[in-house]
Amino acid sequence: MFNFQSESQYFVPMLQVLVTLGLVPIISYLRYLYLARAFACPAFPAAKPAIAKHTNNSLKVFMPLTFVCFAFGIAVAWQAQSNQSELFNWDNQAGLMVLFFIAAIPILHIALKQKQLYAILLQYTDTIRTASLKPIKWYQLLSPSLVLAVVAAQLLFVSTVFYFKQHPFPGFAGYANLLGALLLNGVFITTLFTIYRSNQFKAIKLPEHRQAIKSKLLDVNLVIWLIALLNLSLTLWISGTQWVEYKLLVQSLYLQFVIVTMAYTLTLPASVIKAADQP
Structure with missing residues (x-):
């Protein structure tokens, strides 16, 4: 069996x-x-x-x-x-x-x-590149729904830590879990800022195309951030319940998701590629 x-x-x-x-x-x-x-x-x-x-x-x-x-x-x-x-x-x-x-x-x-x-x-x-008449702000490149989802995941994780602080299980690290979440948040915030400030796409002439590329990369990182937070919460719930045997599977699926998402970013938005075929 x-x-x-x-x-x-x-x-x-x-x-x-x-x-x-x-x-x-x-x-x-x-x-x-x-x-x-x-x-x-x-x-x-x-x-x-x-x-x-x-x-x-x-x-x-x-x-x-x-x-x-x-x-x-x-x-x-x-x-x-x-x-x-x-x-x-x-x-x-x-x-x-x-x-x-x-x-x-x-x-x-x-x-x-x-x-x-x-x-x-x-x-x-060519050395002539167009620029937006009105500079776009960083928050305009972010998906509001993804930002709200990340905030909700933060609240869920904090609530989970507080719950298991009252109902601890063997090996529970207490409020130290919140420190881990802060470090995770710092990594993703730094990544988002780096993408926003990046000049890697200078070869892309139109500003709206450069913005579309950055917006896609920012959204992908928001999704990874969201899944990372949900994974932290799920891991605590698995450890605190009778489902410990699923812990390895959950960790592996999360790591697979991150690798697949990394591969997904290795292209440009469809609108940018489509525009390349137009005279």
Whole structure:
């Protein structure tokens, strides 16, 4: 008979490896190629040879890098399953985090290549760039519904901590959980500010297109922030109830969501790409 609690510690890591180290890197590279071919080439015809050379060189590094990361992840998950041990003969939850950081390597490589692609396009951009007559404020780029959802998730987490302060479970860290949430908030606020101030998209001529790109990136980070807060609350509720066997699955699904979302950002808004095909 299948026992979820005993079997999940083996199939959950394997699922995470297949998704984050197998499927997602392929999707991220395809989205990067789509960006180069559907936007960069039509918008910058003179840059086509440089773009083709850049994408070909990217593939030469990306494929072996992804293969090594994937093979390592499969070996770790298979070794744990074969020996009926925890990941890295250490700890499953910590092991999932290690696999998460390994899965981020191919995504970060593509992000770096994307940044280099924008630098190439900048060399073929005329020096005249249009600007908005009225500078847009940072809060105008944010989705109000997502901001409200993040605020609600903050209140939910604080309420959860206060509840378990009155009904503690073994291992509950008390109000120290709030400090962890503050650190998490600091990371995301810094990320949002960095995106808003970024000049990475100088090659994009129209200001409304640059704003659309930043708005998309800001919204994606708001979604990740929201899910991170909900994950913190859910983890506390799982630990404080009889559903502890689902803790590993919830953590893995969250990490998979983050990696998939990172890959999703490796392209431009549809409106910007569509405009590249128009004369």
